[in-house]
Every structure is written in C-alpha cells, then in structure tokens.
Amino acid sequence: NAGVMQNPRHLVRRRGQEARLRCSPxxxxxxxxxYRQLPEEGLKFMVYLQKENIIDxxxxxxxxxxxxxxxxxxxxxxxxxxxxxxxxxxxxxxxxRDSPLHFGNGTRLTVT
Amino acid sequence: xxxxxxxxxxxSVQEGDNSIINCAYSNSASDYFIWYKQxxxxxxxxxxxxxSNMDKRQxxxxxxxxxxxxxxxxxxxxxxxxxxxxxxxCAETLASNTGKLIFGQGTxxxxxx
Numbered sequence: 001n002a003g004v005m006q007n008p009r010h011l012v013r014r015r016g017q018e019a020r021l022r023c024s025p026x027x028x029x030x031x032x033x034x035y036r037q038l039p040e041e042g043l044k045f046m047v048y049l050q051k052e053n054i055i056d057x058x059x060x061x062x063x064x065x066x067x068x069x070x071x072x073x074x075x076x077x078x079x080x081x082x083x084x085x086x087x088x089x090x091x092x093x094x095x096x097r098d099s100p101l102h103f104g105n106g107t108r109l110t111v112t
Numbered sequence: 113x114x115x116x117x118x119x120x121x122x123x124s125v126q127e128g129d130n131s132i133i134n135c136a137y138s139n140s141a142s143d144y145f146i147w148y149k150q151x152x153x154x155x156x157x158x159x160x161x162x163x164s165n166m167d168k169r170q171x172x173x174x175x176x177x178x179x180x181x182x183x184x185x186x187x188x189x190x191x192x193x194x195x196x197x198x199x200x201x202c203a204e205t206l207a208s209n210t211g212k213l214i215f216g217q218g219t220x221x222x223x224x225x
Contacts, residue, residue: 004155033211042201042215043156056212091155093211100146101211103155 004104005074006092012110013082021077021107025094032075033101034067037089049075082111124222131192133219135185135202142204146213147176147187150199159187159200163207189221197223 005024013019025032030051035043048056049069060067064082069075079086087110093103125131137145143164148156162169162176162185169176175188185202199220203213 031211035213040217042203042217043213044215045212048211093155095211100158100161101213102158103148105153105155 004092004094004102006090006104006107008107009105010108010110012112014112015083016081019079019082019086019109021079021090021092021109022074023077023092023094023104024074025092026096026102029094029096029099029102031095032069033093033095034075034077035091035093035103037091037106039088043091046077079109082109084111087111121217122220122222124224125192127192127194127223127225129192131187131189131196131221131223133187133189133200133202133221135187135216137183137185137202137204137214137216139204139214140180140183142206142214144205144207144210145176145178145185146203146205147174147185148201148203148215149196150201150218152198156201192221192223194223194225197221 007022032049034046036046037043045059047060047067052071064080066078089106089108091103091106093101095101146161147159149159150156160171160174160176162178173190177186199218201215201218203215205213
C-alpha cells in the first residue's frame with residue numbers, strides 16, 4: 001500500500017511565478033491536510049480538504065494561496081505570484097477514520 | 113496563544129542509553145497527543161499517540177507519558193540506536209479533529225556511537 005505521494009520533491013520558482021504542489025493520499029483515505037514547515041521550525045496547519053470540499057482553511061494565507069481536492073486526481077496546493085517568504089517545505093497528510101495522520105515526504109519550494 | 117513547546121532543542125545520548133524527550137503544551141482542551149519522528153529530507157513519521165484518558169502508553173522501545181496536571185508530555189526511547197537520530201516533534205489536537213495538529217518546535221536527538 002503506497003503511502004502519501006507528493007510531487008515534485010523539489011521545486012524552484014522565481015519571484016512572481018506560480019507554484020503547484022500535488023498530493024495523492026493513501027489509498028482509501030478521503031481526508032487531506034496541507035502543512036508548511038519553515039526551516040528549523042515545526043509544521044503549521046494550512047488547510048483541510050475532503051473530496052471536492054474545503055473543510056477548514058483557517059491556516060491558509062488570505063491571498064495567493066489556494067487548495068483543491070477534486071473528485072478525481074490529486075489534491076493541489078497552488079501558490080500564485082510566489083515571494084521569497086514562501087520558501088519552505090510543504091507537507092501533505094492523509095488519514096481516515098481511526099488512523100493517525102500519515103505524511104508524505106514533502107515538496108521543498110525554493111523561491112529565487 | 114496556543115502552542116506546543118519542547119524544553120530542549122538538542123539532546124545528545126550515547127548509543128544504548130535511554131532517551132527522554134520532553135514537551136509542554138498549553139491548550140488544556142487538547143485531548144489527543146502524538147509524537148512524530150522526522151529524518152532529514154523526509155516527512156514526519158508517526159511514532160506513538162496517547163489520549164487524555166490515559167497517563168502512559170507503550171510501544172516497541174518507546175513509551176509516552178502524559179501529565180495533564182502540569183500539561184506535560186514525554187517520549188522515552190529505550191536502548192537508543194543510531195537510527196533513532198532525528199528531530200522529534202510532539203503535537204496536540206482535539207480527538208474530534210485528529211488531523212489538525214499543533215506542532216512544537218522539535219528536539220534534535222543525536223545518538224553517539
């Protein structure tokens with residue numbers, strides 16, 4: 001059973017470009033969470049999605065960031081007009097009832 | 113504000129010794145706690161969890177202790193091995209929403225051979 005799959009593993013963008021991060025949850029999991037980790041810090045919750053629904057986006061910046069989890073395909077975290085402060089590791093996690101949160105290995109975004 | 117903190121940023125132990133990593137949490141409403149291990153370049157890996165109706169839970173070589181009176185959580189690793197070297201995070205949440213975690217800053221465990 002494959003774990004949570006994220007791609008790309010590394011992403012380099014110039015300031016002003018768009019970044020798209022993809023996440024495929026574990027098989028059978030219908031809940032997806034996105035977290036951000038700045039260097040030397042713990043992870044910070046961003047958004048919680050179920051298929052076709054955003055359940056909780058209280059951790060998302062109000063501008064430039066969006067997330068979706070369509071009926072078919074992976075969950076996407078989209079960052080428009082990236083700035084240097086967006087450089088971080090972005091982790092996706094999935095779970096289903098009675099299971100702990102399982103994390104992917106993240107996408108490391110570098111904004112130059 | 114709500115936060116989960118760890119007392120020591122780095123812990124260095126000798127291979128074979130026992131390790132104790134501590135964590136303080138501030139939200140008395142939290143009722144579910146998890147320890148994660150994060151190796152370089154990887155995502156957090158679940159180690160062990162505990163609910164607030166328990167004081168202690170044991171896994172393979174690991175034990176988590178929860179003291180609700182002082183809002184303190186600890187992770188004990190028996191017979192620490194070089195493969196245990198990593199950053200350890202405690203996280204808290206509500207059992208009703210186990211995916212929305214509040215993470216601490218992390219403790220780096222270094223195991224000396």
